[in-house]
Amino acid sequence: MSLDTAPDARFDTVIDRCGTDCAKWDGMQSLYGVSPDTGLSMWVADMDFNPPDCVQQALQGMIDHGVYGYYGDESSYRDAIQWWMQTRHGWHVEKDWIFNTHGLVNGTGMCIDAFTQPGDGVILFTPVYHAFARVIKAAEREVVECPLVNVDGRYEMDFDAYDAQMTGSEKMVILCSPHNPGGRVWSRGELQQVADFARRHDLILVSDEIHHDLVMPGHRHIPAALIDGITDRLIMMTATSKTFNLAGHHTGNVIIEDPDLRARFARRMAGLGMSANSFGLVMARAAYSPDGAAWVEDLVGYINGNRQLFDAEINAIPGLRSMALESTYLAWVDFAGTGMEQTEVIRRIQEDAEIAANHGTSFGSGGESFMRFNIGTQRSRVKDACARLAKAFSDLQ
Numbered sequence: 232m233s234l235d236t237a238p239d240a241r242f243d244t245v246i247d248r249c250g251t252d253c254a255k256w257d258g259m260q261s262l263y264g265v266s267p268d269t270g271l272s273m274w275v276a277d278m279d280f281n282p283p284d285c286v287q288q289a290l291q292g293m294i295d296h297g298v299y300g301y302y303g304d305e306s307s308y309r310d311a312i313q314w315w316m317q318t319r320h321g322w323h324v325e326k327d328w329i330f331n332t333h334g335l336v337n338g339t340g341m342c343i344d345a346f347t348q349p350g351d352g353v354i355l356f357t358p359v360y361h362a363f364a365r366v367i368k369a370a371e372r373e374v375v376e377c378p379l380v381n382v383d384g385r386y387e388m389d390f391d392a393y394d395a396q397m398t399g400s401e402k403m404v405i406l407c408s409p410h411n412p413g414g415r416v417w418s419r420g421e422l423q424q425v426a427d428f429a430r431r432h433d434l435i436l437v438s439d440e441i442h443h444d445l446v447m448p449g450h451r452h453i454p455a456a457l458i459d460g461i462t463d464r465l466i467m468m469t470a471t472s473k474t475f476n477l478a479g480h481h482t483g484n485v486i487i488e489d490p491d492l493r494a495r496f497a498r499r500m501a502g503l504g505m506s507a508n509s510f511g512l513v514m515a516r517a518a519y520s521p522d523g524a525a526w527v528e529d530l531v532g533y534i535n536g537n538r539q540l541f542d543a544e545i546n547a548i549p550g551l552r553s554m555a556l557e558s559t560y561l562a563w564v565d566f567a568g569t570g571m572e573q574t575e576v577i578r579r580i581q582e583d584a585e586i587a588a589n590h591g592t593s594f595g596s597g598g599e600s601f602m603r604f605n606i607g608t609q610r611s612r613v614k615d616a617c618a619r620l621a622k623a624f625s626d627l628q
Contacts, residue, residue: 241526242280242533245609253277255605263587270585271616276411276561278476278607282518283526286475289517293510302509305331311519312484316469319444319524322454328486328493330500331507335441335483336362338468339405342485343370345499346435346466346492352401354434356388357595360411363439364595375401376596379413384554384565386413388421390428403435404428409442409452409558412594412603416450416557419458426461435492437466441483444474444527446558447535462488466496471515473559474527476607482511534560537606537613544617549627551620560607563591567600569627576602584619 248256249267259265259272281287293299309326316322332338339362347353349371355363357376364374377393379386406425409416417425429436438455446452456467470483487493517523538556545553545562550569553562566576573592580586580602591601606613621628 239529239533242530243609243611245611246279246281248279255279259587263581265581265585265587270587271612271619272587273605273608273616274587274589274603276473276559276605276607277478278560278605279609279612280476280530280607282475282477282514283523285517285520285522285526286477286514289513290510293513299509302507302512305507305512308512308516311516312469315519315524316454320452320454322456324486325488328488330485330487330496331512332483332485332505333508334472334478334481335439335468335470336366337481338483338485339363339437339439340366340370341496341499341503341505342435342437342466342468343367343372343403345496347372347402350400351403352398354393354401354404355595356406356410358412358591358598358601359405359407359594360439361589361593361595363405363407373400374595378596381597384552386410386415386554388424390424393428394431397432399432401432401434403437405437405439406455407439408455409440409446411442411559412561412563412589412591412598412601413554414556414559414561414563416446416452419453422453422455422458426455426458426465429464430460435464435466436461437468439468441468441470441473442559443469445531445534445560447531447538447556450557452558456486456488464492465489466492471518475514475518475523477511477514477518480508480511480514482508482515533610534607537608537610538562540610541604541606541613541617544614545620548621548624551624560605562604562606564602564604565600566602569624573599576600579623580620583623584616586616586619 255275255277256267256272309329313324316324352373352375353367354375354377356379367374380389443452467486472478541562542553545551552565589603591598
């Protein structure tokens with residue numbers, strides 16, 4: 232498939248990340264048996280692009296100054312968050328609603344710690360981002376899987392089934408919005424159903440919206456905070472990390488409108504001695520700007536081109552189906568049509584195609600026949616990946 236898009240050096244230029252202590256490329260050999268010398272890394276959710284110049288310039292300013300002390304007044308950082316959420320998402324955020332955490336996996340752990348007790352059930356709509364279950368189990372809470380329904384290659388929710396599952400031991404539900412790994416952008420109606428479900432069962436709703444800026448043309452993300460009747464039990468989580476490829480800054484936001492929930496969370500933050508990473512705040516403040524917004528628009532256009540290429544090539548391979556991506560840069564490919572055991576699918580991907588991709592089983596129930604591929608990379612690499620997969624499964628064609 233050819234794309235009628237002009238080259239863009241910001242995204243087309245291949246950046247060699249090997250030997251830089253990055254998890255994505257330097258960790259693929261030990262995790263997947265794929266050599267970074269000959270293979271492609273398409274697993275963990277960071278992109279192979281430089282962030283916008285405004286972020287680089289902000290960091291350079293810190294380096295030029297040369298003193299790396301404690302970060303003080305966070306007002307300008309909070310101003311940037313307010314501006315971004317209002318301008319891009321139509322969501323008004325007050326400054327005192329914002330808590331800074333060391334990324335959103337840490338934010339998830341903080342929410343579990345603040346609002347549940349050991350033994351409580353925490354609900355996940357599976358398959359879903361694997362770190363949720365890992366943190367829940369490590370905190371000695373119970374993972375309650377409410378499986379999504381795959382309707383002709385698109386995930387939907389079944390609240391009649393979920394209601395029937397509830398035992399009363401569940402205290403929290405974590406929503407991934409937009410959804411990772413399926414790429415769904417939940418509709419207002421679906422979000423209202425989630426809110427009503429949380430109220431029916433007296434659940435705290437944690438809405439992880441880390442991918443909310445990376446929405447494909449024709450779709451629009453709606454913050455859970457804009458849904459009726461939910462603010463008294465809602466915890467919002469956002470970050471610049473996925474939007475601007477800043478995962479290593481480990482800076483995220485837990486945003487809580489309800490004063491009682493906010494006070495409970497503040498006590499846990501104080502009790503654990505949490506404080507901000509000055510580098511992360513400077514990077515995020517610079518990113519949440521008009522220059523950053525313009526860069527994101529170009530990035531989304533580029534990812535959309537990658538998505539179109541990847542889906543067309545993968546869906547042309549008999550037995551493979553790439554779920555239509557409404558958001559994120561994470562392609563979710565179903566191999567059920569091959570009739571192969573998952574071990575054989577993984578062998579072909581890792582040994583024959585030499586691609587490191589996430590195993591679907593790590594995302595919980597419903598992921599057994601899937602693999603997740605990170606297409607947030609140069610288009611030349613996406614083309615290469617498609618050719619490798621076509622060759623690895625050529626006996627099906």
